[in-house]
Amino acid sequence: MTMITVKQAYTGAVLAELKMHDSAQVEQMLSNAQKRHQAGRLSETQRIEILQKLADLVESEHEDFSRLIANEGGKPIRDARVEVTRAISGIRIAIRELDNITGEEIPMDYTPAGAGHKAHTILEPIGVVVAVSAFNHPLNLAIHQVIPAIATGCPVIIKPASLTPLCTLRLAELIQQAGLPVGWVQVALLSNENAEKLVTDSRVAFFSFIGSAKVGWHLKSKLAYGTRCALEHGGVAPLIFDEYADEEGFVNGVVKASMYHSGQVCVSVQRVYVPEKRAQDLAEKIATIAAKQVVGDAINENTDLGPLISPQATDRIEAWVNEAIASGAQLMTGGKRINAVSYAPTVLLNPAKDAKVSTQEVFAPVVCIYGYKTLEEAVEWANSLDVSFQSSVFSDNAETAMTIAKKLQASAVMINDYTTFRVDWMPFAGRKHSGYGIGGIGYSMRDMLEHKMIVTKR
Incomplete structure (x- = not known):
């Protein structure tokens, strides 16, 4: 048997x-x-x-x-x-x-x-x-x-x-x-x-x-x-950042929403679109917080990020990140395997739009930051994939936030909150694939x- x-x-x-x-x-x-x-x-x-x-x-x-x-x-x-x-x-x-x-x-x-x-x-x-x-x-x-x-x-x-x-x-x-x-x-x-x-x-x-x-x-x-x-x-959840006063809270939240359970969540923040002039700065701030995450055995009280589910999952994400870096992504932190089932929290700046980390569900502690010229461009990129689940927009301008929310192709759009938000009585569904x-x-x-x-x- x-x-x-x-x-x-x-x-x-x-x-x-x-x-x-x-x-x-x-x-x-x-x-x-x-x-x-x-x-x-x-x-x-x-x-x-x-x-x-x-x-x-x-x-x-x-x-x-x-x-x-x-x-x-x-x-x-x-x-x-x-x-x-x-x-x-x-x-x-x-x-x-x-x-x-x-x-x-x-x-x-x-x-x-x-x-x-x-x-x-x-x-x-x-x-x-x-x-x-x-x-x-x-x-x-x-x-x-x-x-x-x-x-x-x-x-x-x-x-x-x-x-x-x-x-x-x-x-x-x-x-x-x-x-x-x-x-x-x-x-x-x-x-x-x-x-x-x-x-x-x-x-x-x-x-x-x-x-x-x-x-x-x-x-x-x-x-x-x-x-x-x-x-x-799953999805490849997008987040569009416009202008938001609580920048420190935003940065900390991005790390949690992308790294929670080592990114092994179907609505983890994966693609973060920020104004082009702010991309380097915000990526550095996100990377600083990500680098402080404690990786280890999940049973330990001080562990922030546990293991990936299998060595094969670690092999996959190692290959994907290496591919992204080889094709031009700037590695802000991480980018390395810790052991058979652990991967360092990783922040990538401007990976290629056709890289696997940009187009497929990472399901790992990896978040990608992209600089955009206009909000219309950010919305176009966010909607460009054949997967669509939850998405989010951060803006102190209520009218701008609502306009973007209406344009995003998603089953749920969070305004000034992350794609990981869920309560168990709300509808929860994917669109497209x-x-x-x-x-x-x-x-x-x-x-x-x-x-x-x-x-x-x-």
């Missing part, structure tokens, strides 16, 4: 050896989930009670989850604690959203054809949900994919990232402790081949994916007829429900 070895992200020490599920077990999971759906969902009261208990259980293991996130995923322990707090909040958001999701009465007497009829809609669970998750937020992403299914009464099978499955496995255990019957939530540890078998099965009603665009679009193209889906991929559908707890819950209209002739 094939095994998954889960390692401590920085040291490589073995955290767990897990048996991978085979194709027969995939079939059994799908059968179990389908039977659960056909048997009918638990009452709303039961689901709310389960979610309330689950929130309390996760809260009781707050520090344990935080350490698990730091160890298996490499997120610094201080940030891992924030992730657990968000996860607990996400469970409670789902409970609150149940009050906002209702059917409606449909007027029937607009024309003589509808006269004498009364109609209303009810919402029913869509069916079996399959979720494929990513490594970078191993608890909170599972919350965003699993909890909406529990709240709406859909059985769910989740495949966590093979490098970071432990948070999801523990969450599933706590869900059962909270009272959800066995079979409603199943965790699948799968090879790519068996993951595709799971995702593309005709019994899957809804597919939730968080990960690379290449994999997400491939799986979408193979879904069974009728399967609905939501895909969340960056995704399909809308995430966010309540929005995912709506995706997992189907409208049924009931018409009565009086």
Whole structure:
């Protein structure tokens, strides 16, 4: 039987050896989930009670989850604690959203054809949900994919990232402790081949994916007829700086928003456009702060930047930065590998517009600064890629900021805040190649429900 070895992200020490599920077990999971759906969902009261208990259980293991996130995923322990707090909040958001999701009465007497009829809609669970998750937020992403299914009464099978499955496995255990019957939530540890078998099965009603665009679009193209889906991929997030009084706050914020979790976030600030006459100065100031970041084992309290998720990721970013420098980028700080899984926080000034660091998602502690001549030029560059997620603009001129916000091609534009801003009840989605559908707890819950209209002739 094939095994998954889960390692401590920085040291490589073995955290767990897990048996991978085979194709027969995939079939059994799908059968179990389908039977659960056909048997009918638990009452709303039961689901709310389960979610309330689950929130309390996760809260009781707050520090344990935080350490698990730091160890298996490499997120610094201080940030891992924030992730657990968000996860607990996400469970409670789902409970609150149940009050906002209702059917409606449909007027029937607009024309003589509808006269004498009364109609209303009810919402029913869509069916079996399959979720494929990513490594970078191993608890909170599972919350965003699993909890909406529990709240709406859909059985769910989740495949966590093979490098970071432990948070999801523990969450599933706590869900059962909270009272959800066995079979409603199943965790699948799968090879790519068996993951595709799971995702593309005709019994899957809804597919939730968080990960690379290449994999997400491939799986979408193979879904069974009728399967609905939501895909969340990454971006190459742009930030346009105009004039902003709190320059020190801005500089510190750029470092945090680009280097948080070593840049392994789908909305990390990657491209910063500043007036040409200010580019060198601001790049130097950003580099000064970036160079002070402590890189090390995520479990250490003083670590600012943990490891990248794998040596292969470090190899990739080393090659990309070297390419950018060779093609003319000015290295302001960093630009070097620290060890097998760590890369120094790096600031590049004016890399080529066609360099990989300018056109593809870095997913590493690298931020690029570009000088622009006009705001129109900055907007054109910001919109020039086939990926589009969140973006931001910094300006003390409210009219200028709003004008730029309207021109940016993004699903969300932050004014005087960073592309990383998110609360878990807001819509969260990519445009262009960056995704399909809308995430966010309540929005995912709506995706997992189907409208049924009931018409009565009086």
